[in-house]
Amino acid sequence: MKLPFILAKRFVAGEALTEAVPKVRELNRMGIAASLDLLGENVTDRFTADATLIEYVNLLNEIRQQGLESNISIKITMMGLDIDRSYAKDNLFRLLDVARANQQFVRIDMEGSSYTQATIDLLKEAHAVYTGHVGTVIQAYLKRSVTDIRDLSELGADIRLCKGAYKEKPDIAHTTMGEIRQSYQRLAKILLEKTRFPRFATHDDQLINWVKTYTSQQNIRPDRFEFQMLYGLRQKTCEALVQDRYKVRVYVPYGTMWFPYFSRRLRERKENVFFVLAAMFRK
Ligand SMILES: Cc1cc2nc3c(=O)[nH]c(=O)nc-3n(C[C@H](O)[C@H](O)[C@H](O)COP(=O)(O)OP(=O)(O)OC[C@H]3O[C@@H](n4cnc5c(N)ncnc54)[C@H](O)[C@@H]3O)c2cc1C
Numbered sequence: 001m002k003l004p005f006i007l008a009k010r011f012v013a014g015e016a017l018t019e020a021v022p023k024v025r026e027l028n029r030m031g032i033a034a035s036l037d038l039l040g041e042n043v044t045d046r047f048t049a050d051a052t053l054i055e056y057v058n059l060l061n062e063i064r065q066q067g068l069e070s071n072i073s074i075k076i077t078m079m080g081l082d083i084d085r086s087y088a089k090d091n092l093f094r095l096l097d098v099a100r101a102n103q104q105f106v107r108i109d110m111e112g113s114s115y116t117q118a119t120i121d122l123l124k125e126a127h128a129v130y131t132g133h134v135g136t137v138i139q140a141y142l143k144r145s146v147t148d149i150r151d152l153s154e155l156g157a158d159i160r161l162c163k164g165a166y167k168e169k170p171d172i173a174h175t176t177m178g179e180i181r182q183s184y185q186r187l188a189k190i191l192l193e194k195t196r197f198p199r200f201a202t203h204d205d206q207l208i209n210w211v212k213t214y215t216s217q218q219n220i221r222p223d224r225f226e227f228q229m230l231y232g233l234r235q236k237t238c239e240a241l242v243q244d245r246y247k248v249r250v251y252v253p254y255g256t257m258w259f260p261y262f263s264r265r266l267r268e269r270k271e272n273v274f275f276v277l278a279a280m281f282r283k
Contacts, residue, residue: 008262010275011232012039013254017062020254023231024068027250031242034070035107035228036063039255042077046087049080053091056106057098064102071105073251076119089122096130105158110137112166113173120148127157137201139164140184141173149187153194160199160228161187165264185210192220199249201228208237212246222246230265232275 005015013020017036024034038059043049056074063070079091092108099106108123110116116139123136135158138145142164152159163180164173174180184207191198192215200211208227215225226247229238238248253261265272 005258008258011230011253011262011265011272012258013231013252015254015256015258017059017254020252021062021066021068024070024252025066027252028069030239031248032238033226033247033249034068034252035073035249036068036070037073037109037251037253038078039253039261040078040257041075041111041260042082043080044082046080046083049078049083049087049091052078053095056095060095060098060102060104060106064104070252071107073107073109075109075111076122077111077115081115081118081122085118085122089125092122092126093129096126096134099133100130104133106134107158107160108134108136110139110162110164113142113168116142116144116148120152123152123157124155127155131156132158135159135199137162138187139166140187141168141175141180143172143174145183145187146190149190150194153190156195158197158199159191159195160201161191162201163204165268181207185214189214192218192225198225199228200225201251203229203234203237205237208241 013023020036024036027034036059038055040052043052056072059072063072076088076092079088081088095106108119110119119136123134126134137160138149138152140161140163149159161184163184174183181204184202188198188200188211200207202208215222222245226249227241228249228251231250231252238250241248
């Protein structure tokens with residue numbers, strides 16, 4: 001059954017790029033950069049993966065033509081990782097050819113733990129060829145992340161740090177909020193020490209305030225890293241951070257395949273369910 005888009009409206013900028021573009025423009029006007037994400041994941045046929053590559057390329061070109069302050073976030077499973085690794089790599093490299101030619105940046109989102117190693121391996125290969133045009137994400141809830149972040153920091157990779165949004169087993173993942181926050185702080189310190197421009201993705205005031213305090217104690221300037229938030233969440237916090245001269249980027253998802261992304265947002269925070277109900281009953 002096709003669910004009505006009104007459910008997702010709070011978290012998704014539109015079903016088409018034309019609807020997302022004005023929202024990115026509005027963010028840019030407020031001094032906030034964006035990362036546009038064409039929603040979808042786990043493509044299992046080459047026809048769809050090929051079509052996705054074309055859509056990603058069009059997205060990069062559209063961003064350039066419209067002069068938007070935005071990079072893109074992609075899912076490697078949309079490029080065919082479940083079909084064949086070398087096929088997914090070819091698709092990724094074809095996309096990065098365009099990003100490099102246009103002076104743009106592509107971030108490979110991190111998916112569930114069954115893809116962590118493959119994503120990191122592909123990122124390393126891509127980073128070696130397209131340095132400055134590709135990066136990935138590390139999830140603080142995974143116990144392996146401290147090793148991964150050290151490894152990727154040594155290479156000078158561009159990393160977004162988040163808590164992690166997938167359901168993972170306790171043998172591989174921290175499961176309490178206290179442990180996850182502690183891990184986030186430990187990984188953030190490594191990124192701040194070893195990398196040029198870390199990206200801190202969180203809506204959590206405890207972590208946001210910790211980053212602000214820690215960087216100030218270490219004499220790290222607010223323009224040497226970035227806060228990232230999701231579209232539809234914490235708009236006022238984003239604006240306040242910009243006022244305080246921090247760099248802010250908002251992740252702007254769009255597209256018709258919004259259901260998995262939408263359900264992760266609902267699972268993450270009960271208040272998000274109220275936002276959806278309110279949107280349904282608002283005139
Ligand atoms: C830009 C961006 C990119 C991401 N990319 C990925 C990715 O590639 N892979 C992945 O697995 N996950 C990704 N995530 C999701 C991430 O892993 C978390 O699941 C998600 O951000 C929730 O964790 P949190 O730290 O934001 O806050 P939570 O852990 O959900 O909340 C902690 C506390 O923060 C406060 N808080 C949270 N949200 C709000 C709100 N809207 N308003 C007021 N207070 C709030 C509350 O006090 C809450 O108790 C991304 C997140 C962002 C922001």
